[in-house]
Amino acid sequence: MLRSFTAAAAALLLCASILFITAQPAHAATTGLIRGTVTVNGKPVAHAGIVVEGEGSRFTTTTDADGHFVLARIPFGTYRVIAIAKGAHSLQTFVRVIGGQVATVDMPLSTHLMTIAKTVVSAHAGVAAAPTTVNQLDRSTIQTSPAQDNLNHLIETLPGVVKFSYGEPVANGFHGITYNIDGAPLPLATSSNFAQVVDPQTIDSMEVYTGSIPAEFGGDRMGAVVNIITNRPTDAPPGVYGTLSVGGGSQGGFDTALDEASHFGSSDLFLSLDSSRTNRGLDAPTYTAIGDASSTSNQFLRFITQLNARDSLAFDYGNQLSQFQIPINTDPNNPYDPIVAVAGTQDTQREYNRFTSLNFTQTSRDGNGVFQVIPWWRSARTDYNGDLAADVLGTQPNFGCPGYPNCTAPFPATVNNVGLVQNQYASYVGIRASDFRAVGHHAWKVGIDIDRENATAAQLFACYYVDCKSPGVSTPPYVRAFPYFGAATTPQAQAGTNTGIYAEDRWHASPNVVLNYGLRYDHSTGYVGGWQFSPRIGLSVSDGGRNVFHTYYGRFYAAPQLEDVRSACSVFAAQSGCANTTPVYDLQPERDAYYEMGLDHTFGNNFTGSVNIFTKSVVNVLDTTQFLNTPLFAVFNNAIGRDSGVEFRLKDRLESGDSWFLTSTVSGSYAACVSGSTFLFPPGTNPTNTSCVSQLSPEDHDETVVSTAAYTHRFGNARQWYATLQGDYGSGFPVAFESVNTNLVGRLPAHTTFDLALGRNVNAGPKAHGLGVALIVNNLLNHQYVIKVANGFNTTQIANGRTVMLRLTTPF
DSSP states (O other): OHHHHHHHHHHHHHHHHHHHHHOOOOOOTTEEEEEEEEEETTEEOTTOEEEEEETTEEEEEEOOTTSEEEEEEEESEEEEEEEEOTTSOOEEEEEEEOTTOEEEEEEEEOSSSOOOOEEEEESSSOSSSOOTTEEEEOHHHHHHSTTTTOHHHHHTTSTTEEEOGGGOEEETTBSOEEEEETTEEEOOOSSSOOSOSSOGGGOOEEEEESSOOOTTOOBSOOSEEEEEEOOOOOOOOSEEEEEEEEEEESTTOEEEEEEEEEEETTEEEEEEEEEEEESOOSOBSSSSOSSOOEEEEEEEEEEEEEOSSSEEEEEEEEEEEEEEEOOOOOOTTOSSOOOBOOTTOOOEEEEEEEEEEEEEEEEOTTSSEEEEEEEEEEEEEEEEEOOHHHHTTOEEEOTTSTTTTSOOTTSOSEEEOOEEEEEEEEEEEEEEEEEEEEETTEEEEEEEEEEEEEEEEEEEEEEEEEBOSSTTOOOSSOEEEEEEEEEEOOOEEEEEEEEEEEEEEEEEEETTEEEEEEEEEEEEESSSOEEEEEEEEEEEEEOSSSEEEEEEEEEEEEOOOGGGSOOOOOOOTTSBOSTTOOOOOOOOOEEEEEEEEEEEEEOSSSOEEEEEEEEEEEEEEEEEEEOTTSSOEEEEEEEEEEEEEEEEEEEEEOTTSOEEEEEEEEEEEEEEEEEEOGGGSOTTSSOOOTTHHHHOEEOTTOOSEEEEEEEEEEESGGGOEEEEEEEEEEOOOBSOSSOSOTTOOSBOOOEEEEEEEEEEOOOSSTTOOSOEEEEEEESTTOOOOEEEOOSSSSOOEEOOOOEEEEEEEEEO
């Protein structure tokens, strides 16, 4: 078996190598290509001027002797294309560029009458537009959103995405979002991090795939793929420009930010510094949070230089420190949270994150391709510092006793909480290379992703009463050590690798048909290893008018990060310690099969609507459970998972500058049977067997109906002022999932919240003037709702109430 898949991998690598040799350039996931032909009275015209402007950038070129033009490396977004030829009326049209897309724009000029340009989007998943499941958020949308300060909440406005606890976006039914920043991957662990990947204030635009994911992405859990562009090259004159912001508000909220942009010669330098704090950082187990302060500081640097007409170099560096107090419940009569801590308990978590990348990009001589190489590095350190002496004095129900909640001797009805001190560190080094070439009706792309991770970790557990004779069973007399008993696990150190190789083609078979097909090979090593070939294929068919039908099938492979496979002890469900417990590393890679089909309809110039039906079948779901009585997550496998549903989206940008959107998703996400990391669960909890299908139950993050709607009104001089009202609805999460507490059934109540953003935009630049203002009111009606309740599987979390933030910005 090993010899067969090694040979197959070598064959695919050889094919990829041949394509690298025969296709001179390559293409980045965050950029697209615009090409077309300019004619005057039906005849191709040479030396016609082409201007592409939008998203704060401007690109120019001229046509060749046959009237053809091409502009490569255009960052995704919406642009205006203008054609100018001597003696003819100028012509303009708008085109939406998607990462990995070739947009063909025919510009028929006339010396007599004004004509309309024809835009055909080719070599991508759509014919006249991107599929329903590829969405973009531009800078204007981000800056006017009530979620402008929260990356997760921005993603949660898109169809197919559910807002879960701690603000985690859950896409297509299961955990896992893959992030790319300026073309470089940013691997994330699921068990430890509360902080945002990057401050939204440094984001220029985002492109989010919740489906139709091409072969270039893989190896990680991919409920969605988020491509982030932080800063774009500008057409500003040489100089230094920037903004300084200061904000304050309710719940002790305070933030400051400095953003600076320097343009000199053919280079741009961007610097962003910010810090923030609040007294309500995490979702708390009480309506009024106790001990819930948090703070974050970010530093981000980006340098872009044009080495020559064809080559460019970009450097990114980010550094972040986030600190969180862990909120507690001190009321034994709290109806939502039976886990009780003694007053004054102060557990904290500190997160240190750094990343850097160097992006070399070369455009081919004819402009129809791009070659790209990105070496990158990332480190993540997480320190959880439990207040051990206080932690072990807290109590919780004995969820693990047989027959819970009717515990009988020798099993007590309540047990003391467990204290935890944990230190984790992971460093990654990798390289990403890709080669893209648009030839005729085809757009070929091949690439390779290789990275190596080194992870270390250590834990100390503490409990008040300990019996290590038989893990999972507590028999009197209890052994007591004053003030608590501590058990340290053996420190872990493990290295692992991930390798991904892919080849794909986007074939514009006819004016109304586009076929996307590709193949990806993934291989991982570490605590757990595996490999998989993953085909991806999509078809888009246009009726030649306002409708585009698309269908897609893809296989995905995901191995857990090393820091997710911790050396944990058995859950202390019945006063058992871990001294005699040896965990088994039986976690398995997740393997998905995903299908979708949808229809996109254009009602008007900017008014579009779409509907998409999807289903996902998963083997060995990489799922999470709450780790002990902490807010941390531990990863385990569900043997099977199923998710299916339908999503809708309507959006429009009016001529007045106003805009609105409506998204809604109706879905069901189910899983059953623990097949990996079984040591995290008390004996007998949902064992693996052949009847898993009959045991399927809703995931704890399953919400049958979610919907978001927003309207943005632009007004004032140059329409710099804005007012956005956004509403969110959720039908409620399940009370229990795979819990030993069989008494908990049903769902939590539905919830509706409203958010408001009002202000005036001021961006750095030579023409910036006046004072920028942003008033953000989240949860306007102060509707707090329960997200999930403690049940032996999760801890209790309650959504935050009304928050108000006023921020002032001045340019310099």
